[in-house]
Amino acid sequence: MPVYNAPLLAIDAQETRRYAGLMKATNFDESKIEAACQDARLLAAPKGIWQVYDYDCEKQEIAAAPACLLQGDKIGAHLAGCEKVIALAATVGKAIEETVTKRFEEGQYAASVLLDAAATAAVEQVADAMEKAIRPKAAAKGYGMRWRFSPGYGDWPIEQQPELIRLTDATTIGIELSSSMMLIPRKSITAIIGLYKEDKSTPEAATIHKKGCAVCPKTDCPSRNV
């Protein structure tokens, strides 16, 4: 299983603002966001792992041993025409969310929420960096890459999370699953990326390039990025 632990030389302040629900705020103290981003860099332990599998897009089946059948029409449409898939897992570790909790207990509510937002931005960056590292490898073999799709997006049930853990071997980078299908540490990602030689995605799926937000039904989400 290839491993890539992307360095976090900076955390995107704009994304941190978004996850903190500050997209429309005009007068928020930027130094508080900066401080949260810096603390997140200090506390994050970025880790990522992935594996490439053959994929049968007719059956929505990943050729692992044993095979994994993907449930849901959205993921099926998203992976239409893909011959292979990459199963990917990323995390920024436990320490960061322990500090989020500790700060809240100490009454530093805002700092806690901002650190939580920076941690979200951080784990997304780690997964983005993995994609960036994988892309040339895929391109060298003649594959284009779909954007990453996670259990819970659209109608893909998060009950398939155990399969993602298995496909990615995520436990080796310290990701576990709770009985209610939650990733622990919370600031972790599992996802599938489709590899295609010929773009056969539906026009609907192909035009959705805003990642998860566009397919998410929660239109009143303060972090919505559409």
Place this chain on the structure above:
Amino acid sequence: MIHIFDGAMGTMLQAGGLKPGGCPELMNVENPEVVKNIHRAYIEAGSTIIETNTFGASTLKLEHYGLADRTYELNAAAVKIAKEAAAGRAKVAGSMGPTGRFVVPLGDLEFEAAYQCFAEQAKALAEAGADYLIIETCIDIQEMRAALLAAKDTAPNVPVICQLSYSEDGRTVTGTDPQSAAIILAAMGADIIGVNCSLGPEQLVPIVRTLAENCEVPISVQPNAGMPYLENGETVFPMGPEDFGRWGTKLLEAGATYLGGCCGTTPAHIAALAQTVKNANEPERPKRPKRLWLASRSKSVCIDKDIPTRLIGERINPTGRKKLAAEIREGSFLSVKKEALNQVKAGAQLLDVNMGVGGIDQPAAMKHAVTEISQLTDAPLAIDTSDAKALEAGLRAYPGRALINSVSAEKERIAEFLPLAKKYGAAILCLPITDDGVPKTAQDRLETIRGIIKAAKENGLDDGDFLLDALVMTISADANACHEVLRTLALYREELGYPSTMGLSNISFGLPNRPLINSTFFTMCLAAGLDAPIMNPYDDSMQQALKASAALLGHDPNGLAFSKDEANLSVPKKAAVAKETILATLPAIKQAVIEGEKDDVAPLVEKAIQEGHSANEITEQALTAAMTEIGEDFGAGRMFLPQVLLSAETMRAAFNKLKELIPASANAENGTVVIATVKGDVHDLGKNITGALLANSGFKLIDLGKDVDSTDIVKAAIENNADIVGLCALMTTTMVQIDKVIADLKAAGCNAKVMVGGAAVTQEYADSAGADAYAPDGVKAVELAKGLVK
């Protein structure tokens, strides 16, 4: 001389019978004629250097085909084939491609394992007679360093070509820019530095230029035949031979003298390229004075006399710092990392790393610290140790060009440190100390430094590798200490011209008001020619002195930056925009809460009490009124969650002050709320936010935490005679627990109202579950809670 490499090998192997999924390098023994014919085709096209069919012939790659035990055989066979094909008409370069794994800390491949893997391949290629070793298509500078070290150690007489691959943003996917790559690899002894694959010739022109500008060795380039795209399921490289060949001129002009092709190129492409450059002149590489450059994985920093002062942060040093030393001893590097980030934030451009803790494994600690810091910041590092083993551990682990702090004229240092500097491409901080001690006069220090530089040059170091320490002694012990330092700086600059450094604070040892002495001394040194002080970047007086000196010495032309610095304005901007109206105390408290000015509110509450306001008045007219306004602003999208939380913190500070001054006021409560995140759910930030807002709005809060069993919620609700039970669930998988808790509460005869919320919960769901209220956010929850207890 202009050299022409060959082009792509893989596609031609497939045409020659390589099966999809087959091992290309196995052809070297199973179909040597196919490989040989490809070489011949390229030589006939004009290649003067051909690459062996060994790109994936490292043990780690051959493992995928179960051929790991045939590494030597496949590499040796490849060289033999290439030499036979060349028959003296072309040179043979032994190709070494990446392992396919990232080296620690980016990945899980240990540096030593990568080194062994490349050493094994390099040995086979060199023993079979390769004229060059070419390490190519690397995207991780640390893997390249491992390969280059392995090649140099195994085959010291074979020239090594180092080619990284860059993405469209001009960096490798792991963040290395061509300038840093050139600096790091040239210092380590790469004979030719270049770039191949990923991009077409047009995109590689600026990269070639940057490489050429940052080292003196020849530059190589092997582009793809343009930027590939997918068409009908095939990867298409858009450039035909003529198009491709034409770029030869531009690549030459940019500074490359070794040219060839990568993916998508054929003998026809190479023929066109060779034709273009056949009668071309070699590019001029203007000889530049060698400057001292240091580099991290992704950033280069220059230290020199004609550019602004560089600040080397000294704080990663446990000497005299018991807590830091204890942490390092226990194997924790959190404070080290914190110092790294904070110093860079405070303006340090380089970081000194010292792990001088007694009784620990120094090499292991240095390796660990260097690895952690290099993942966290792009400031280049100085490895500060007197232990040769710790130095080597640090240099080996560092994915950049480090500074060695320090090399004195002591025999042992010269003997041990200089070869390490050469091997790992590090620069050295030269310290004028001899086996007999510290030379007292400036002239003696200069002579000592001359000795160190002579020895360094004998070890292969050169101009651009030296930073000179003026050596600061204490004025309380030696009245001339300052004079000698200033004189030393002047002599260094006049006689040698290399940049200078020093640790400053020693000057004031034993004196009172050390900051004043230090900053005064600092400005004197800057004027005398100090280029890169090693100092505490948090020291405000030093920072101010540095800024003022920059303006005086012309590093900040006309004091422009100085003029914009808020600290230097006669009326600080903050004061200038201070509140025009002075509010009465209660409105001021309300205002402080709304603006989240936590530190201001307690004194205001105290003042209000002194003015005779009752606790009730303060709560009602200031605090509750503020919360109401905040609720409205939040609902209307004028205020956002983090701002509400700052207000909540301010409310909390106000309530705490009230309770402290009038303990009876603590009883003013709206009601009791039992709150919990349901069983199976571990997300509690939303629940915590709601709890905090309720607690600071006059509710008695009993927070049961996360992942709470229904039985425990019911029990707590009854025992505490709760008015409200708040339930939170974030996921669709855990939301169903809400139904269970509501049913259990009813079954137990509990009359508390139930309020629910959480990302997945909706009004509809709340209604169907039988909840009394649905709160989409914490602010709304407070409003709803007040309604529920009325």
